[in-house]
Amino acid sequence: MTQKMMSDTHFEIVFVTAAEVLPLRDRVLRADRPAGASELRCDRNANTLHLGAVVGNELVGVGTIAMEDPPGVGIGDAWRLCGMAVLAGWRGQGIGKALAEKCIDHAKLATGRIVWCSARESAFEFYRRIGFVLVGDLFTRPETIGERYARMECHLADEVNH
Template identity: 30%
Template sequence: MPAVDIRSISPADTYALRHQVLWPDKPLDYVKVENDAAGLHFGAFVKDALVAVISLFVENTEARFRKFATHPHYQRQGIGSALLQHVMAEARRHDATHIWCDARQDSAEFYARFGLLPQGSVFYKGPIPYVRMGREL
């Protein structure tokens, strides 16, 4: 894995990667979350280049991460894993006892490696199948 620096970023800093990786065929506004201002946003940097982003929303003891995106050239190098581990630690630091996400079904195996399990049935956002996944912290 290349040297990675994980740090807090602004919601706007996440938009370009969210758009490029998750929904490139939609307008940029599509990747914005209605409560982005209330979230905690993190970026993984390699040599000062932002290569992965994730957003965390904590409400009481529930934490949800959203819009997790890693630039295609940096996938499968451990960067996303490091970022997800960081977010789980942040969720605990904010007194969350449960964490969850709506995972694209083709990413479920990745999340399972972190102990997240399917919670409910498959649903769709447009043509893309998703499953809610979560775990206790």
């Protein structure tokens, strides 16, 4: 964990590496799978940004954003918010929101027009509160039995305050 981006009374948002996000992401998003199961294709791309929320010396939340079009859609200037994970004991304290906002700010600075994600059904309300809208139908993934997802998007040109 290298450089501080923002600080809150409870946590700091810092730049982290792909290697640093994986253990927490695995624990929160893929607890029933082998280590490394939460690794994403974009994790090691040069344009990918990984952020972490730190309390003391403990990494309690992570978020990743990468330049990537949604599947089957050639938007250009699209960024994917992915790998959002906050430890259970730290949820509801603004950590996920702060991580998402910093990721979205990064996309804006890179002149992105849209940020999208494959949101778990249980997280739809979280994403709605920060400016995302539902796009498309619910779908499932073989690696996450029982979970349903949908693509959600945040159009940066339309966004005033997330």
